[in-house]
Amino acid sequence: MPGVLYLIPSFIGFADKRLISQKNLEIIHTLKHFIVENEKSARLFLKETATPIAQSEFSIAVMDKHHPESEIKEMLQPVQEGYPMGILSEAGLPCIADPGNLVVNEAHKQGIKVVPLAGLNSLMMALMASGFSGQQFTFHGYLPHDKKERIRKIKEMEREAVKGITQIFMETPYRNQKLFEELVQFCQMQTRLCLASNISFTDEWIVTRNVGEWKKSIPVIDKKPVVFLLGS
Amino acid sequence: MPGVLYLIPSFIGFADKRLISQKNLEIIHTLKHFIVENEKSARLFLKETATPIAQSEFSIAVMDKHHPESEIKEMLQPVQEGYPMGILSEAGLPCIADPGNLVVNEAHKQGIKVVPLAGLNSLMMALMASGFSGQQFTFHGYLPHDKKERIRKIKEMEREAVKGITQIFMETPYRNQKLFEELVQFCQMQTRLCLASNISFTDEWIVTRNVGEWKKSIPVIDKKPVVFLLGS
Numbered sequence: 001m002p003g004v005l006y007l008i009p010s011f012i013g014f015a016d017k018r019l020i021s022q023k024n025l026e027i028i029h030t031l032k033h034f035i036v037e038n039e040k041s042a043r044l045f046l047k048e049t050a051t052p053i054a055q056s057e058f059s060i061a062v063m064d065k066h067h068p069e070s071e072i073k074e075m076l077q078p079v080q081e082g083y084p085m086g087i088l089s090e091a092g093l094p095c096i097a098d099p100g101n102l103v104v105n106e107a108h109k110q111g112i113k114v115v116p117l118a119g120l121n122s123l124m125m126a127l128m129a130s131g132f133s134g135q136q137f138t139f140h141g142y143l144p145h146d147k148k149e150r151i152r153k154i155k156e157m158e159r160e161a162v163k164g165i166t167q168i169f170m171e172t173p174y175r176n177q178k179l180f181e182e183l184v185q186f187c188q189m190q191t192r193l194c195l196a197s198n199i200s201f202t203d204e205w206i207v208t209r210n211v212g213e214w215k216k217s218i219p220v221i222d223k224k225p226v227v228f229l230l231g232s
Numbered sequence: 233m234p235g236v237l238y239l240i241p242s243f244i245g246f247a248d249k250r251l252i253s254q255k256n257l258e259i260i261h262t263l264k265h266f267i268v269e270n271e272k273s274a275r276l277f278l279k280e281t282a283t284p285i286a287q288s289e290f291s292i293a294v295m296d297k298h299h300p301e302s303e304i305k306e307m308l309q310p311v312q313e314g315y316p317m318g319i320l321s322e323a324g325l326p327c328i329a330d331p332g333n334l335v336v337n338e339a340h341k342q343g344i345k346v347v348p349l350a351g352l353n354s355l356m357m358a359l360m361a362s363g364f365s366g367q368q369f370t371f372h373g374y375l376p377h378d379k380k381e382r383i384r385k386i387k388e389m390e391r392e393a394v395k396g397i398t399q400i401f402m403e404t405p406y407r408n409q410k411l412f413e414e415l416v417q418f419c420q421m422q423t424r425l426c427l428a429s430n431i432s433f434t435d436e437w438i439v440t441r442n443v444g445e446w447k448k449s450i451p452v453i454d455k456k457p458v459v460f461l462l463g464s
Binding site for chain 2: 007009016022023026096100101102104106114115118121124125128131132134135136137139141194199204206207208
């Protein structure tokens, strides 16, 4: 009988065992087999959980988005042999912005039981803290590189936000400042914009203001991880 | 100086302190003042956390979506007086599908620091476990009541799902079976549908199949909390 495939949330930057629930710790402490986005950060995470299993006993497969299906099948071999396995992202929830979903997809095809564990997730933490509606929302990931396309997208997202559908998006940190400038340039003065920066770090900073108010107090957000939200 | 407004995840159905991180417990144990969706479930949650503060010492304001702005301001009075406060939903993350976001919105207007804590969230747990792309996704909440409108919406969501934008939605539990039947009737055979039922319960059941496969093995999902996902 195959084992269970656990989807294990890791840290967002800040490594602290106190951020992990007792239930998750108990599950993690039973695991020797992992599929991970980054081996180094996975080993650091596992060390912080104080698992009783020695690092030398771990079997760790590293996933990327270019694996052919046959290699993904091979990665799941331990779970087919009956071992419980864990998927670990480099940060936060696995499968949300990493290739973990390809492994989970294959697991479903093989009839393997998939169990998601709860934990840190910058998108939902930003959404909760924005003050915007959580009844309906869209996560766009990264906006288009092309400036014309990006501005068209900003205006489209603003129209949806005004309808009450919260819009969540990101940018590569070194382009954050430029995106902020475009948002305040191309959105209406009364449109509400939330910046959620360094979530779960000690200098976490989450602020919601009208575009008109943001224009009067430009923040410095370059090179920081920021979740952007437009809403009402 | 005002206090901090903490957004506190509660349980999804199943009450167990081991589901809460040590960090969250430490914060919850400092709080006397709460704004909650449901007083009874909030008191049960707080009891399960083993907070050292007696139930008789709690000051609990109950929120609903019909509060005028003046009452929301009044609810935040303790935090303006310097006390840390917590917002608690009846289940899962606050502010995602409850009126908590109106309180957070007012807190931002008053310049109060808002701190989201991580925890159980059925939407993200379903998304992780679906095997679908987490790079882009939309949460639609409940689908339209009107059948024609609902079928139009199903077809529209299917088109987006095929583009790689995962579609997440829900239904009132007693209408789950009917929605499932409409999904397999109106979507293409090769479209992928995930049902994520009873998340975090002991009988959690999360399965992704093509519509064609679902047609051959109809599940019984009536009266259970189910998150539906279309994706690729």
